Amino acid sequence: DSGVTQTPKHLITATGQRVTLRCSPRSGDLSVYWYQQSLDQGLQFLIQYYNGEERAKGNILERFSAQQFPDLHSELNLSSLELGDSALYFCASSELRSEAFFGQGTRLTVV
Amino acid sequence: AQSVTQPDIHITVSEGASLELRCNYSYGATPYLFWYVQSPGQGLQLLLKYFSGDTLVQGIKGFEAEFKRSQSSFNLRKPSVHWSDAAEYFCAVGQHNFGNEKLTFGTGTRLTIIP
Numbered sequence: 001d002s003g004v005t006q007t008p009k010h011l012i013t014a015t016g017q018r019v020t021l022r023c024s025p026r027s028g029d030l031s032v033y034w035y036q037q038s039l040d041q042g043l044q045f046l047i048q049y050y051n052g053e054e055r056a057k058g059n060i061l062e063r064f065s066a067q068q069f070p071d072l073h074s075e076l077n078l079s080s081l082e083l084g085d086s087a088l089y090f091c092a093s094s095e096l097r098s099e100a101f102f103g104q105g106t107r108l109t110v111v
Numbered sequence: 112a113q114s115v116t117q118p119d120i121h122i123t124v125s126e127g128a129s130l131e132l133r134c135n136y137s138y139g140a141t142p143y144l145f146w147y148v149q150s151p152g153q154g155l156q157l158l159l160k161y162f163s164g165d166t167l168v169q170g171i172k173g174f175e176a177e178f179k180r181s182q183s184s185f186n187l188r189k190p191s192v193h194w195s196d197a198a199e200y201f202c203a204v205g206q207h208n209f210g211n212e213k214l215t216f217g218t219g220t221r222l223t224i225i226p
Binding site: 002031033035042043045048056058090092094096097098100101103104105 | 143145147153154155156157160162201205212213214215216217218219
């Protein structure tokens with residue numbers, strides 16, 4: 001158990017819909033990262049938050065957004081969903097300049 | 112920009128045999144390097160990491176990796192594999208920037224173990 005909790009584990013939704021993925025980091029970790037894993041793109045960095053502030057952006061679509069709350073949990077919002085958004089979405093957390101610990105992921109299926 | 116290459120998409124090894132998974136990276140300075148393992152339907156588990164110091168690092172489950180700056184490599188090794196080692200292995204490089212430690216992953220190597 002990495003200590004990073006992601007909910008839900010599975011999500012099936014229709015095209016055009018909006019979903020929210022939730023992540024609770026390890027106790028004490030201020031950094032939260034979101035990654036997308038798909039067959040064609042592999043593991044791609046989406047976005048990082050550090051203590052509530054956005055720190056780095058990767059290949060995140062404009063239809064996607066994230067935030068980190070004062071209690072350090074984070075949410076990834078995916079809107080206007082397309083079939084191609086079907087993927088495994090991972091959250092990870094870390095201390096500064098330290099290794100990242102990953103959650104079990106949320107498997108999103110868009111139908 | 113940083114990048115990671117894992118040249119072997121799929122490797123098959125007999126149980127009890129030795130294993131080496133290759134990883135080459137591109138990064139402007141001394142990198143942070145990691146190996147993660149992903150079992151089917153599971154998340155990513157950290158096997159080992161290199162930040163600085165001794166270039167041979169030991170990890171969990173009997174794995175080790177060696178950082179070779181001259182070859183820009185960080186190959187993963189295990190002297191004797193077990194059936195439970197069957198999984199997908201990812202090499203990753205991380206940045207040193209304060210508050211921005213995003214990881215760039217390789218495409219992964221799928222390891223199959225045969226009896």
